[in-house]
Amino acid sequence: MTASERVRSTVIVVTWRGRDHIEACLDALAAQDRPHRILVVDNASDDGTADLLAAHPANPEVLRLSRNLGYAGGIAAALDRIRTPYLGWLNDDAAPAPDWLAALEAALDADRGAAAASSVLRTPDGRVQSVGVRLTSDGHGADSLDAGGGVFGFCGGAALLRTAQLRSIGGVPAHFFCYYEDTDTSWRLRLAGHDIVPAPGARAAHLHGATTVPGSARFHRWNERNRLLMLLRCAPAAVAVRELARFAAITFTLPLRRAVPDAANFRVPLRLRVLAEVAAGLPAALRARHRIGRTAATSRRELWRTWAGR
Structure with missing residues (x-):
């Protein structure tokens, strides 16, 4: 051949x-x-x-x-x-x-x-x-x-x-x-x-979204949860902590807001579920973070500086 x-x-x-x-x-x-x-x-x-x-x-x-x-x-x-x-x-x-x-x-x-x-x-x-x-x-x-x-x-x-x-x-x-x-x-x-x-x-x-529906509650649950877990596993520590804190702060202040967007990712029960699942997955994410960092050839900070916001 x-x-x-x-x-x-x-x-x-x-x-x-x-x-x-x-x-x-x-x-x-x-x-x-x-x-x-x-x-x-x-x-x-x-x-x-x-x-x-x-x-x-x-x-x-x-x-x-x-x-x-x-x-x-x-x-x-x-x-x-x-x-x-x-x-x-x-x-x-x-x-x-x-x-x-x-x-x-x-x-x-x-x-x-x-x-x-x-x-x-x-x-x-x-x-x-x-x-x-x-x-x-x-x-x-x-x-x-x-x-x-x-x-x-x-x-x-x-x-x-x-x-x-x-x-x-x-x-x-x-x-x-x-x-x-x-x-x-x-x-x-x-x-x-x-x-x-x-x-x-x-x-x-x-076609995009033939199986899962973009904008649905399940879509936002998976997106928000997995983004935070990914950052905990892969991103610079300061970025991961900042984004987790930001997500939590928005979640707990939503009931105090007069105007809240009518979207699934602004529903407090969904966001609380995301936080609970991230908390449950935190030990495994930190173990993975250690493994990833131990064999890394490039620093997380360098990758972030190079690619974030481009």
Whole structure:
């Protein structure tokens, strides 16, 4: 086989009740012009997804879980089954262009110091949704719409990673369930001395929110909780403490405000639940922080100065 004929990538597609949209994802993977392996992680779907997967001509390998572990848990469950040097993360509501995988592999081939490459995600009407993840001044991971200055991290909706480097940093934070697992992983890759590059030629259409509803209570719970846990694990201590204190202060002063935005993330019960879950996860987060810091090749403070607020 020539280098272009060898299967170097396994694309992981995590799904939960994805019957209405995963077929388009699998069709797009079957049309790729680069050989690859497809591994679908079915999070105990009960809507007929399993039958669709069994009948699809792409003939994906399926790892069916006994319960829903979320996107992060699904990726983590699949990691032991990966034998290729590259692994892809692909949302089940994303449909990559035929040359998507080839562009991602080429981006990693061209930069041996890069551990991950991020795609260009577009909405169905063609608008750019993400070219990667940027780090805001308050520690949020946000979609970047311009990769001119590089990207801090990859967007987990469609990306390619080096398998060995992902394993070397401890894999994926499965307990995040969903959201921020990509930004946390990007933090840890960069702390370990690796780069993350945009791949402008790797294009995919993305429905976004086909499974989870952006703006819903569950969406904000996972986002707020996982952002704080990520900062406790990866960010400079002063930043992590500041953002946790800010979140708590806003929570406890909300009942005193005359005007409160009508959004789920301003509901006191939801925010109290986030604080309770962060408190419960604090010991594990601090142990992870110690492990991450012990093997870091770059300081947290240096990464923060370089990327926060760009």
